[in-house]
Amino acid sequence: MATRLKPVDIVIVGLGWTGGIFAKELSDSGLSVLVLERGNPRDTFPDFLAPNIHDEIRYAQRHELMQDASRDTLSFRNNASQTALPMRQLGSFLPGDGVGGAGVHWNGQTWRWLPWDHEPLTRTLARYGKKAIPAEMNLQDWGISYDELEPFYDKFERLCGISGKAGNLRGVKIKGGNIFEGTRQNDYPNPPLTQSYAGELFEKATEGLGYHAFPCPSANASQPYTNPDEVAFGQCNYCGFCERFGCWSNAKASPHFTLVPLLAAKPNVEIRTGARVLKVNLDEAGKRAKSVTYANARGVTFEQPAELVILAAYTLGNTHLMLLSGIGRPYDPQSGEGVVGRNYTYQINSGATVFLKKDTWLNPFMGAGALQMVIDDFNGDNFDHLREGFIGGGNIYCPSYGGRPFGFRPVPAGTPRWGTKWKREVVDHYHRTLFVNNQGSVMAYRHNYLDLDPNYRDPFGRPLLRMTFDFHPNEKRQADVLADVCVGIGRAIGAERVDRVGAPEKYSITPYQTTHNAGGAVLGTDPNTSAVNRYLQSWDVSNVFVAGASAFPQNSSKNPTGPVGALAFWAADAIKNRYLKNPGLLT
C-alpha cells in the first residue's frame, strides 16, 4: 500500500517548460504547489559546464540528458495489422528526463505558428472546399485563434529572450522578417543572431528566386538579456554544442534557470525529484481526480492527494497517464469514437544536401541550435495548394547548428560508408557542404493513434504506451514537392552538386527525426473530437489539465515549443483568474 501523504492544492506532473510555467503562474495564487519530476535535479553549475558538456559521445550519442528507455519507452508499429514491438533504445525522438525536461537539450527554434495552423479546417474549407480533404484525415481547428493566443506567445518570447526580427508588426510588413507571420504587437526582445556564411548564401539565393528569407526566431540569446522575471541570460557564443547538450553559458533558454530558481524561492512551492507518477487516482464516479500515485527513486510508492492535477509529462507521458488512469474515453480507431490517443501526429523531413565548390569555407562548427535562415513561402497555406494535391506545408531552412564530427559528415550519395574512398570524401566535403531542409507538417489520420500495449510492460508493471503511426500520401507528396524546392534553392546557391532527399517510404522508429510528437489529448470545442477543452481541461475530469503538444489537433511544420509555451500561459491564466474562483468545467 502506498503511503498517503499530506494533501496539497495543486500537483504538477513533470518539470519541463509546461510544468515550470504552470508552477510559476499558479504559485501566484498562494495555493500550495507540488511539482513531481521523475528525473534528477540539474543545473548549469555543476551539470552543464564546459569543457565536459562538449562531449559528443556522452550527450549526443549516449543520450545522457534524455529519457532512459530501460524505464520509459513505448511500443511501435506502422499499422494495426502488425504487432507493436518495444522501442528498445531511443532513436526517432529524444524526450527529456530530469529538471528542465527537454528544455535543457532542445535547439531553441521558437515559433509562433501561423494563424492558419490554428484553424486549418475552416480555412481549407473556405479556400478549397471539402474535396481537398482526404477521407481519413481528421482536420480540426484549435478552437483558439492566433489572435487570442498572441499575448501569450509574447509572454513566452519574453520569458525566453527570443532573438529575431518581426515580419508583421501590428499589420506593417517588414522585409527581412517573416512577412507571412500573424500580426504581432511587439517585436522580439532581442535582435537576430549573426548569420553564418551558409545562411547568407541561402538568403541571397532565395531572394533571387523571389522567396522571403528571414532568421529563425532563436532562444539562443544574441546578446546578454534580462527577462521580465529578472533572470539573466548569457550571450550565445556559437559554440555549436546546443541540440542534445545543456548550455554552459545560460544563453539557451531553459526552464532549469529561467523558472526553477523562481519556484525554489517561493514558500508555497515544492519540487520533488525522483518522483515518477504512475497514475492519477479518480473518485468512484470517475469524474474527479483525488490524488496521484508516484514511485520515488527507490521505487517506494506514495499517494499524494491534491485538489487540482496538471499533467505536464510531454505528449507521450500525458497520453499514457490519461489512458492508465481512465481520464477521458480511449480512442477506438475501428469506430472512430473516443478521444484519448486520437490524432497522434509527427513531422516529415526531406530536402537537399548541397555540395559547394572546392575552397568554400562554411566553417560548419560555428553554429547555434537556432541559427538558421528560413523561408515560409511554402508553409501553411502561404501558397496555392490546388495544383499541389496536398494540405499543409513545410518549414524550409538552412541550418548552422555546429559541425560536430560524428554527427556532421556529409558525403555525396553513393559514397561507401567506410574505407579510404569514404574518408577522402568526408575530408573533402566537411567545410563546403550545407543543407537545405524541409521539415513538413503532418496531419492527423484515423489510423494513426496511441493506446495501451497488450503485450509489453514497464518495470513498474504498467502497460507500455503503443504507437501506431505511418506517413500518408498527403504528407509524402508534400515532402516530395518541397524537396524539389530545396533542390532548386541548392542549385541557385551555385552548388557543384545537389543530392535530393525525397519523402521517406515509411515512418521508422530508428533514425532521429524530430522530438515534435503531437496529439493524443487534443484540444477543441467538441468533446467528441477532443480530449481537453480550449483551456487544456479534461472534458471528463474537470480538475485535470493537460499541458503540452499533446493538445495539438495536427502538427505544423514548425517546432512546437512556441505554441506549447503560449498555451501553458493561456491555460494557467484561465485557471488563475477563473477556475480557482469557481472550480468546474470552464466554458
Add this chain to the structure above:
Amino acid sequence: MSRKAGLPRRDFLKAMGAAAGVAAALPPRAEADEAIKRDHGKQESDGQGHGAAQRVTPFQSPLFFNSVEADAVVALVDTLIPKDDVGPGGVEVGIPTFIDRAMAGAFGRGARMYLQGPFAEGTPEQGYQLSLTPAELYRLGIADLNNWCAKSYGGNHFHQLSPSNRRLVLEEIESGKVEFAQVPAGVFFQLLLQNTMEGYFGDPIHGGNRDKATWEMIGFPGVGDGYIETIETYRNKKYFTNPKSIQDLS
C-alpha cells in the same frame, strides 16, 4: 611475418598501449603465419605497408574483449578505417580501445535499453529487436564472423585474412550476402560501424581519436571554442586552430 604485410609492429603496439616486450614474449602462431603466406600467394598487397594479417594481437589490457576477440576488433577497425594518404587509421587512433571501453561500460551492458521480452524479429521500421546487449552482440557476432571466415577461407579467422579479403568479407556482410549462425550479420555490422565512427570522431577522453588526429584531419577545432568573434569575419575564410579536447581544457 613480413613487415610489409603487417601493420607496422611498433605502431601497432603503440596503438594498443602495449608495453614493449610483452608481445615478443608471446608464442609465435605458426598457423597464422601459414595463412599469411597462403594469402600472399594469391592476393595483391595493398602496398601501403599496413593492414594485412596480424599474428597475435597484443591488446595489453582489454576491459571486455578476450584476446581472440581483440584480434578481430583490431582487424575490423583496420579494415573499416585503414591508414592511408588521406589520414590516420582507426587502429592507430585507438578505436579498438574506444570500443573495448564502451563494451565494458554502461552502453555495452545495455543500461539504457529496454530488454524485456517477448522478443520478435519485427520490421526494419521497428528497429533493434534482439534480446542482446551491445556487448553480447559483439561477443556472438565476432564468434560468428570468425567461424564464417574459417569456413570460407580455409580455417582462418578474420584477422588472419589479407586486407583485400577482409574488405571483401565486410562488403559482403554489408550488402546482406552473409548469414551468421547466431546473430544477424547486418545488425552486428551496423553496431560495429557506428562504434568505429564514434571512436574515430569522438573526443579523445573516450579512448579513440588519439592526439585529436581525426579532428586535425578534417579541420574541426575541437571543443570549448566559441565563435562569436569569428562567425562573421570568417565567412568563406579558412579558420584553423590546433584542436582542443576536453582534457586539454580540464
